[in-house]
Amino acid sequence: MTITTLSSREFQQNANQAQKAARNGPVFITNRGRPTQVLLSYEDYQRITGRRRNIVAALSMPGLASIEFEIPRSKDLPRPADLS
Template sequence: MTITTLSSRAFQQNANQAQKATQSGPVFITNRGKPAHVLLSYEDYLRLKGTRRSLVEALSMPGLEDIELEISPSRELPRPADFS
């Protein structure tokens, strides 16, 4: 994977070049020297978007039943809510 970096001015002048560069990796577009945007191919976007899992899916992964969760009791008493 190749990462291409373009200034916002270079991106505006060479949008075709930036689009072609996404075939080999992401294109970082900078504003005043700092990364401001990332241009991805549609395939890369779909791949990244597809990696999201719901909380239920994450908690139902195989092997999690073997992990012990130790929660120490809190020493502070809960404070009543202030609705004023």
Template structure:
């Protein structure tokens, strides 16, 4: 992992370069020489926050329609125990 540091002025002048730098690690943005913000890729952000996709996001994934799904019939599922 590579940590990149840019001043806020450099970030404003070339935000695209800072975004590309997040592919190899976090980008620290400084203000008057002190770290002020951190720019991360979305994958890294989700990894460190433990965020999971919502069911809506999971079901709208590209290529999902190509997955074959054969859920068991309801008569094949276990039934609750009858204690009467």
């Protein structure tokens, strides 16, 4: 992982460079020599925050209606109990 430091002026002038650098590690943005922001890749952000999609969010994603999904029947499933 590479840590990059850019002044706020450098960041404004070279946002594309900062985005590329964020692929390899965090980019610290400074204002008057003091760190004020950090630019991360989305993957790094998810890893750090531990946020994971829940089943509701995953199933509500656009385009899922066009995906065919069939759950195969298992012969190993228990049979219903005969209570007669």
